[in-house]
Amino acid sequence: MKHLAKLATKQGLFGLGALALLIAFLVAFGSSGIHHSHAQDTTAFHSQGTGEMSSIDPAGCSLMSQPCTYLVNGSAESTVLGQDSFTATISLDQLDNGCATATVEINLFADNKNILSLMASGQACQSGDTLTFSGSYSVSGEHGPFSRISGSGSLTFTLTGSTMSYSAFGTITL
Numbered sequence: 001m002k003h004l005a006k007l008a009t010k011q012g013l014f015g016l017g018a019l020a021l022l023i024a025f026l027v028a029f030g031s032s033g034i035h036h037s038h039a040q041d042t043t044a045f046h047s048q049g050t051g052e053m054s055s056i057d058p059a060g061c062s063l064m065s066q067p068c069t070y071l072v073n074g075s076a077e078s079t080v081l082g083q084d085s086f087t088a089t090i091s092l093d094q095l096d097n098g099c100a101t102a103t104v105e106i107n108l109f110a111d112n113k114n115i116l117s118l119m120a121s122g123q124a125c126q127s128g129d130t131l132t133f134s135g136s137y138s139v140s141g142e143h144g145p146f147s148r149i150s151g152s153g154s155l156t157f158t159l160t161g162s163t164m165s166y167s168a169f170g171t172i173t174l
Contacts, residue, residue, distance in 0.1 A: 042171050042173045043079070051075070067093050068092050069089065069090065070164075078108055085109045086107060086109065088104060088105065090157075098127070099125040104135070113142075116141055118137045137152060138151070139153075152170050153168055
């Protein structure tokens, strides 16, 4: 609306009466017929964090003999969010030759609200007491101004003893 009025007065196409009529029309009928194009911005995304395993299901699970699910809580730093906290759910099939198919869900929180979720799938391999994962993820926004975020990238993590460290690199569309 401002652009039309500015262009009209700058170009001298309307007198004050015509400009007043244009403004009255826009006020009376709103801008329902005017569609704004909101360009989506794609930007680099990086998130990394460290946390402690809070539980394992089933209790005492051994990857050598059965599928396992690990729950991890920790702190992270992410582009877009800055300092945040995270929870991770790591679900692993039974190991076969030291490796297993894995799914990982990392939920990033800011102000105690789940803001972004990273859903990853890939392969986890165990060497000694260290489990290493490499896979790809998709990201989705959960609340407020982040609810329309989407994106994808690569995710890696290591789980040594009860400590998990992860790193995610990719792009997000705001």
